[in-house]
Amino acid sequence: MKHLKLSFWICVFISSITIAQIKEITLEDIWKNRTFATEYMDALHSMSNGQQYSVLDFDRATRSTSIDIYDYKTLKKVKTLVSSANLDAIQYFSDYTFSKDESMVLLATNEESIYRRSSLGNYYVYNVKTKALNAVADYKIQEPTFSPNGKFLAYGHENNLFYKNLETGEVFQITTDGKKNEIINGITDWVYEEEFSFVRAFDWNADSNKIAFIRFDETEVPEFSMDVYGETLYPDQQEFKYPKAGEANSKVSLHVYNLNDKNVSNIEVDKTYNDFYIPRIKWTNEADILSAQYMNRHQNELDLWMINTDKNTSNLVLAETDKAYIDVTFNLTFLKDNSFIWTSEKDGYNHIYHYGKTGKLINQVTKGNWEVTDYYGYDEKEKVIFYQSVENGSINRDVYSIKLNGRNKKRLTKSEGTNNASFSADFSYFINTFSSATTPPEYSLNSASSGNLIKSIKDNDILAQKLSEYKTSEKEFSTIHVNGNDLNMWMIKPANFDENKQYPLFMYQYSGPGSQQVANRWNRADDYWYQMLAQKGYIIACVDGRGTGFKGANFKKVTQNELGKYEVEDQIAAAKQLGELPYIDASRIGIWGWSFGGFMSSNCLFKGNDVFKMAIAVAPVTSWRFYDTIYTERYMTTPQENPSGYDENSPINHVDKLKGDFLLVHGTADDNVHAQNAMRLTEALIQANKQFDWAMYPDKNHGIYGGNTRLHLYNKMTSFIDENLGDKIKDEKPEEIKTKSNIKR
Incomplete structure (x- = not known):
């Protein structure tokens, strides 16, 4: 009897394994149930003693957050530094920052996003020793930052700059001319935030008695407006300054506030710039010496200045030039002797x-x-x-x-x-x-x-x-030789792949300058979608063409002045070569992409109408004339200087070539790639009498998410793929086995 019972449970166990191994990934698993979410370490900070680190932990039982301290050697929790469960004023905090001596912690709560990197929030200073908690302000603020000595905290509020004396509680207003859509002090404007990837445009000096900041005069920048529909009878309108390619930028100036005499001084450098950016400022280890990077509008000249803020003198210590452009980085480190480490191409x-x-160059380290x-x-x-x-x-x-x-x-x-x-x-x-990938x-x-x-x-x-x-497939990495270059590629085949069958091919790419999608890393959310499509019988492939990153400056910058030319040529050529493989049905090849990738997939379908049967473009740029100055002009100069570069590769100007099936998707509140792009492409398609499908997501930004939005979007895209690529997978062997292939395994 025992043997029979044991055999029964063995059968149940084997049966459960068999059933488990054939589970299929669903869109609900990916976008609703978060079935494949990963564990991670949040807000990791190394303590100044070098022997401990802190992380932000969340207690699901009490719905509270805490900063917990761990020992590097034992990895055991040493203590909880502070928990919102013990704070009457805060139910939770979402981020934290230590003062330099770690005697105080700045806690962020009630954060609300403004744009991609910027946010407003309520902030509190927690004293580690006394356990006292004090609000920085009774209103929401931006980018609060401790002074090095921990006595002060500077922050932005309503386009002006303030600082608070943490010992007395007194607040001082540094600037008074801040005004929405006109003047911003110490916080970047929209285009600096998006393209130079920083928000805090102020910095404390080593002695905590000076604050350097950038002032943005947006007065002459054209204004962009978006309707926000919401749930009221009449829509609201969001208005903000957005400089499109060739239009006026903010006029930027550099200033220093002295805490001792409460004066603001203007900083001038010993060179005349007509139209320029200040993409970085940073104090050196010397309390009076400020470094500032100035860049011309074409972004192919970058000057590093050392400015004596006491004497108001400047010294140009580094001047880099490039035939195409120079990428601005945060990789500037001052050593104790004020020599510095820098990265360059x-x-x-x-x-x-x-x-x-x-x-003076000491040496090239790498x-x-x-x-x-x-x-x-x-x-x-x-x-x-x-x-x-x-x-x-x-x-x-x-x-x-x-x-x-x-x-x-x-x-x-x-x-x-x-x-x-x-x-x-x-x-x-x-x-x-x-x-x-594994x-x-x-x-x-x-x-x-x-x-x-x-x-x-x-x-x-x-x-x-x-x-x-779950039923999953290996992500196979390889290279494909296209237009004289070995391009990185990954491919996902159905788990039950049969080389004697033919499968539809669905390609993904982003293709933007310096980007990379073919990388040996763990799954992102879209990877699970690709696995789901592979379950359905699709082969998924991704190719990083010319213009993408990490293969040298020449490979990356070959697309200069002609965004969308070489990148599209590479995707079309790669699709043709993949279509020659015996197990790929060349009559059923599709492509998709988001943002720059949507610009690409649109062009691929139009220009490659003999190769691609369908395409999906999500939040695409449809003409670089509609996009911002810093990004676009870095790669294209201005439309006044390079009109053919802008127009010859604009999808709007190639709608007459459309033969396949096209799905266009955009969010109406996209502050980055405006819905104007979709509207103008839509009108061009209508006037060319071309049929297509489209979807507009109300009040959604460039990410198109929130609630069931992503689930709806991916359901729509999956259905579109099934309708236009997903005919019954061919069981017959190809009439002619094609052996020619430039793919290296």
Whole structure:
């Protein structure tokens, strides 16, 4: 009887495994139930003692948040520094920032987004020793920042700059001319935030007695307006300054506020600029010396200035030029002697350089036909730089150390995939985040000197086990030789793939300058959608064409002045080659993309009408004339200078070529790529008498999300793919087996 019972449970177990292994991914799994969400470490901060770190934890039982301190060596929680469960004034906090001496913590709550990176919030200062909690202000503010001595806190409010004396509680207003859609002090305008990727345009000096800030005069910038429909009888209208290509930018100026005499001084540099940007400011270790980067409108000249704010004198220490453009980074580090570390593409690849305080080159620290992809910091004691690069293949990322003199380079990470490090304050440890196409994110403690694993912190084994119950396919990496270049590619085939059958091909790409979609990392949400499509019998492929990143400046910048020409040529040529494979039905090839990728998929369908049967374009740019100055002119100069570059690759001007099936999607409240793009393309299609499908998502921004929005969008796109590519998968063998292929495995 026992044997019979045991056999029964073995059968049940085997049966459950069999059933589990054939579970299919659904859109609800991806976009509603968050079935495949990963565990992660939130708001990781290394404590100044170098032996501990803090993270933001959420207690589901009490619905409270806390800052918990952990020991690097043991990985055990040492203490809870502060919990919202013990704070009467705050139900929860969503972020935190320490003062330099870590005696105080700034807690953020009730945050609301403004644009992509900016937000408003209520902020409180928590005193670690006394456990006192004080509101910074009784109104929402932007970018509150401790002074280095921890006595003051500066912030932006209604386009003006303020600071608070944390000892007395007194608030001082630095500027008074701030006005919506006219003057902004210390906070970036829309286009700086979006394209130079920063919001806080002010900085404290080392002695905590000066604040440098950028002032934006938006008066002459054209205004853009969007209807926000909401639920009221009449829509609201959002109006903001948005400089489209060739139009007026904000006039920027640099200023310094002195806390001692309460005066604001204008800062001038010893060069006349007609139309320029100030994309970065940063104080040096000398309390009176401010660094500022000035860039011409074409963005192919970048000047680094050292400004003596006491004497109002300036010294140009570095002047870089490029035939195409220069990417602005945050990779400027001042050493104790005020020499500095800088990254540049000037030898054709992004590398690390060491300059003296006057701008004299000391040495190029890293060299080779590969790119430095991140700069982590400098260990003054050991004279070692830590960085991330693609030395181990452009689809991989590894962490390295190297001496300041360029010697004794070490690869610190061992696993092939994507590695990213967070170093302890004294550079004795780093927490490595690793993932690959087959391994979900793993967090581990490693030695900074050797890279050796000390302990595992967190993994996603539960997710990996859960995913093993579903029908999934391997993401196969390869290269495809197109237009004289070996392009990185990944492909996903159905789990029951049969090389004697023919399958429809659905291609994805983004293709924007310096971007990368073919990377050896763990799944994003769309990857699960691709797995779902593979279950249905589609082959999914992604190709990074010319113009994408991490393969050198020449490969990236070949698209200069002609965005959408070479990139489209590569996608069309890649689709043709893939269509020659015996298991791909060349009559059923589709393509899709979002934003720049939507611009691309539209052009691919129109210009490649003999190759692509269908395309989906989500939130696409349809003419670069509609997009902002900084991004567009970096790659295209102005439309006044380069009208053919703008118009010859605009999808609007190629609608007459449309033969296949086209789905156009946009959010009506997209502040980035305006719905104007979709409307103008729609009108062109109508006047060309071309039939197409489209969907507008009310009050949704460039991300098109919120509630069931993503679920609805992906249901719509899936149905469109099924209707236009998903005819019954052919069972017959191809009449002629095609062997010619330029794909390298």
